[in-house]
Amino acid sequence: MREKREFEIVLFGATGFTGRLIAEYLAEHHGDSGLRWAIAGRSAAKLEALRDELGLASLPVLVADSHDRASLDAIAARTRVVCTTVGPYARYGDALVAACVAGGTDYCDLTGEVQWMQRTIDTHHEAARARGARIVHCCGFDSIPSDLGTLMIQDFALEQWGAPCTQVKFVVWRLSGAASGGTLATVSNSIEEMGHNHEARRAMADPYALNPAAERRGPDGNFQRGVRHEAELDAWTAPFLMAPVNEKVVRRSNALLDYRYSRDFRYGESMSLGRGPMGALKAIGFTAGVGAFVAAMAIAPTRKLLERYALPAPGEGPSRDQIENGHFTIRLFGRGVDAEQKPFKVMGEVSASRDPGYGATAIMLAESAICLAREVGDIGLPAGVLTPASAMGQRLVERLRGANMVFDVRND
Template sequence: MSESTPSFDIIIYGATSFVGQIMLEYLAEYTTKQDAEPIKWAIAGRSEQKLLAVKAQNNLPHIEHIIADANDEAALTNMCAQTKVVISTVGPYALYGETLIKVCAESGTDYCDLTGEPQWIKAMLDKYETSAKASGARIINSAGFDSIPSDLGVYALQQHAIETTGKPAFQIKMRVRKIKGGASGGTIASMLNVVEEASNNPALRKLLVNPYVLCPEDHPFKQRQTNHKKAQFEEDTQMWIMPFIMAAINERIVHRTNSLLGNRYGEYFLYDEAMSAKKGLQAWGVTLGLGAFMVGASIKPIRNLLAKHVLPKPGEGPSKQEQLSGMFDMRFYATLDNGEKAEVQVKGDRDPGYGSTAKMLTQAALCIANDIPDVRGGFWTPAAALNDALTARLAQHAGVTITLQPA
């Protein structure tokens, strides 16, 4: 952290984004709760007019606002000097995120974000991990629906395995049992940007299929991991399953956590994610629809048509009612070394991508600011740095519970 005492605990950078505005509303309400810690906070973004508008909408005239364009290093440095933690929702991160990471890593400012772009995290690790370690900045990517539930769910199940048998589970499967919610323009823009970058770049396509891409170069992992590309009936779980689009980031974050925790899950750890379906027809229908979307998105004219006429635009996303009626229920399955079948449930009470993500990201930032003084600088994952402290916060304040299921 910077040497002089910062004025704020957290700054929401990108407070005008779809998800940033939900965070603003959540934080304003959270600070009025009796069991909330005192928080000094501010908002930031590139447009003063838009920042003033979101302050007015939420009746927060007293909250300070800071102007900083994502490409303006001096303005970002000034912003970082004023806070312990910066939360960034300015995405696609591959387009707008690098300068802020550089400034945080060099100035020792803690940081968290919502990126689901593994190629960008890898590039940032390569460029700025050394500075973050030297300055003491704790950088935590993917602190939303991607990838907190996956990362903490695996962590909880492995804790149970180690406490019960003295050994980690050799394999964990995560199956999304229920999910209700929509996508925002910002998320769609990030996905389309990855597809666009990959369609022109064979080296990037190779990097994206490497499950250990976010692990340190000298990691010992050699296991071939399962990558679900089609619908299938799975004998051991007795479920129809289909690909889960977020597996591409979640699985990589989980393997990075394993390496950051000294290979706590084992050098041969197997982990895969999929969605369950009620029937084979549904599993195949969704799989073929997703495949068609990915093929369409990789062709420039179709991608442009989709972005212009079909998909939500940046700033748009699910309605308030859709956020409130949304939810997710993810199950983590393992057979322990003693033969016991173990299961962990991670459940959220809002739509995953926005209502729940806004609460998870805010609590992750508060956890960094207040709960982990002993974690040193560097690029961390949610489970490696925040683990039990974040799990407790999520249950108490964010409607996300992580529970071991009865056998």
């Protein structure tokens, strides 16, 4: 058993757009479970106002700044888990990860910044293992449906056929959602960093950038960049914006799980835009639109114009209505062969009836924090810089099913 700490979870960044949704979720869904939690951020006045809005007069408020290491060490020492929404993480996250590693404190976040995750892996993985800290990135829409969806169908294949799928295709089937100012600030920061930082560009271009340093190789090429017709799905697909992140996270899980999905495992993500000529046209239009957005964000003057006149500012985001009426459905198609070389197929589905980036993400990050605090902390699982699948695995799948998300798997 680990030592008992004053708090199970400290929610850092509670006053931000996503942080506030997580605070509301914890208050509403875990208020009766005796959860020992606190909200933290840089402004005592904003935190106290949030506490009043939540109607939780006794909820502790902790003040800390991302650039003040002593204030972060003090938080890490008092809690089992730090759950943070203070991003862009590449700008604000280094000292907090270091404080959690030093304090043997578990940590979960919503980063999707490959270059930053590669830095935390290379800098902290061994120390985190030694100190018993689980540092878990990507606990939101990026990359939980990808990472836990793949784990779910691989465990099913291993149970049914004694062999994993050697190929999994993740396809965004339906999606309705919008982005917050904080997310767009993070996208902007990452694109800007890639413009002047060769290492960041290299990390993004390497399909195995998040694998352990000595194991950055495998059979996959880079993410899908153009339109494709997937004959077996009879659908036209376009690049999925988060594929360059999610694919690398799934490959890291395979490596950290001792290649449970095999060393020949291939994984890719795309977005389905439908069948026939209409599907093809939509896929071409979508691909062109994404390309134009990335190009505009890569050039400083157009980026500044977009930030000033077209995009939400940090702290702003989709309306309550958009969050509650948003949804997503992901389908995962797995293929493998059993010991007699007989082929098999598996299909998985991950979905939620909430906006993916905020409504569903708030549930996924909050449940990850609780899973770390209550389910995996004391049972001797390995520590280090981990992924959702390698840190929490099926325990988190079960928690998310309990929170009304769908994780389904069957023979295809």
